[in-house]
Amino acid sequence: MTTSQGTVTMGDVARLAGVSKMTVSNVINNRAGVSEPVRRRVMEVVRESGYRLNVSARTLRSGRTGVLGLAVPHVNSSYFGLLAEHVIDEAARRGFHVAIEQTGAAAEGEFEAIAQSHKLQFDGLILSASGLDPRDQRLVTGGIPMAMLGERDFAANFDHVAMPNEEGTKAATEHLVDRGCRRIAIVTGALRDDVDVVTRRHRGYLAALKERGMTADPALRETLDAMNAEGARRAAHRMADSGLDFDGVVAVTDEVARGLLRGFADRGVRVPENVRLIGFDDVSESRLMVPSLSTVSPDHRWMAAKAVELVAARIEDPARPAAEHTAPFTIAVRESTG
Numbered sequence: 232m233t234t235s236q237g238t239v240t241m242g243d244v245a246r247l248a249g250v251s252k253m254t255v256s257n258v259i260n261n262r263a264g265v266s267e268p269v270r271r272r273v274m275e276v277v278r279e280s281g282y283r284l285n286v287s288a289r290t291l292r293s294g295r296t297g298v299l300g301l302a303v304p305h306v307n308s309s310y311f312g313l314l315a316e317h318v319i320d321e322a323a324r325r326g327f328h329v330a331i332e333q334t335g336a337a338a339e340g341e342f343e344a345i346a347q348s349h350k351l352q353f354d355g356l357i358l359s360a361s362g363l364d365p366r367d368q369r370l371v372t373g374g375i376p377m378a379m380l381g382e383r384d385f386a387a388n389f390d391h392v393a394m395p396n397e398e399g400t401k402a403a404t405e406h407l408v409d410r411g412c413r414r415i416a417i418v419t420g421a422l423r424d425d426v427d428v429v430t431r432r433h434r435g436y437l438a439a440l441k442e443r444g445m446t447a448d449p450a451l452r453e454t455l456d457a458m459n460a461e462g463a464r465r466a467a468h469r470m471a472d473s474g475l476d477f478d479g480v481v482a483v484t485d486e487v488a489r490g491l492l493r494g495f496a497d498r499g500v501r502v503p504e505n506v507r508l509i510g511f512d513d514v515s516e517s518r519l520m521v522p523s524l525s526t527v528s529p530d531h532r533w534m535a536a537k538a539v540e541l542v543a544a545r546i547e548d549p550a551r552p553a554a555e556h557t558a559p560f561t562i563a564v565r566e567s568t569g
Contacts, residue, residue: 239282248276259297259326263547274324299327299542300356302344304336309486309514311359314380317535318357325543327354338362348375355542361427376545378538382428390541390553392534395560396428399527400435401442402562403481403509406525408443410507410568412479415440416451418466418491419483420458432483432511451477458483460490467494478506485510485517488524492567503569513563522566529558 241259245252250269257265258273265273276282301318303311319329332347334340341363348356355376365383378390407415417436420429433452440447453470455462463482467490470477482488488510495502502508502522510517513528537556544551 239280244273244276244280244282247280248273271324274326295354296352297327298353299329300332300344300348300353301329302332302334302341302356302358304334304359304361306331306333309516310512313514313531314535317532318539321536321539325539336361338364355546357538357542376542376549378541380538382431383426388553390545391555392538392541393555393557394529395557396431397435397438399511399529399560400432400481401439403511403527404436404439405443406562406568407479407481407507407509408439412507414451414477415479415481416453416470416477417481418453418455418463418487421454429483436481450475455487458487460486463487463490464494467491468498471495471498471500480506480508482508482510485512485514485524485526489516489520492520502567507568509568525565525568526563527560528563529560534558
């Protein structure tokens with residue numbers, strides 16, 4: 232798509248999209264009042280025509296930069312890579328660019344991400360919080376629109392998009408029961424008094440056993456020394472070498488499930504013939520594991536869209552009440568549960 236002039240103007244975009252210049256301005260500046268089909272058409276023309284907004288001028292006029300921050304614990308994680316991809320897509324659809332920050336899953340890293348968002352004048356921040364304590368008095372954003380992702384309960388003060396941790400793990404455990412498993416282990420991190428992904432998913436596991444009339448055996452909870460694939464591989468070795476009686480395993484994440492698959496293979500334990508295995512997250516690698524991994528599949532695109540939507544709404548109305556949303560999910564049934 233080209234224009235007769237060397238530089239593409241807002242008027243060119245309006246003409247090519249069949250709308251007014253005001254509509255183009257409303258879309259680019261993420262203002263309300265534009266229908267979704269029109270917004271998509273304008274943004275498609277913007278991308279194809281090569282139109283570039285004068286960011287400095289817009290910032291001076293509106294006080295906005297058109298940039299959202301996304302702060303995640305680790306950028307090399309399959310899950311957070313998938314999340315970032317969806318956030319970038321959804322933000323672009325609303326006329327935003329995304330800058331990504333790594334926090335190291337530590338409270339100080341997350342506070343630094345908030346501070347950098349102020350310093351760099353981001354319009355808003357999506358923060359996947361792992362280390363922050365909601366009760367921390369330092370947790371004051373100074374007005375920057377934020378949406379929280381993760382397991383901690385920030386809903387009283389911040390918009391929050393949560394994983395279906397308890398519901399998803401309950402459904403995963405019930406799936407193993409329905410497949411005939413009667414001695415179901417859970418491989419997870421250390422349980423703490425604080426609320427986090429480990430405690431929430433463990434609650435779902437226990438709830439499923441109770442509902443199905445099964446007793447939770449503490450011996451069937453394997454605690455990882457490291458919440459990664461290598462830690463899970465070592466855990467699989469321990470489980471196999473100990474002679475522990477189990478016929479099903481709930482892994483706290485797909486990365487943990489990947490390590491378990493390797494560790495069980497090292498010891499000649501076959502999945503699903505000897506033990507059935509299910510994970511949580513449905514990262515893209517899950518389909519490619521051998522065997523392919525059954526897993527809890529949250530709607531990642533929905534989560535990204537909701538987080539961007541909440542930040543955009545907060546930009547428009549800083550005084551709106553905070554909202555809490557939990558992602559829908561399905562169970563992706565694959566080879567690892569037979």
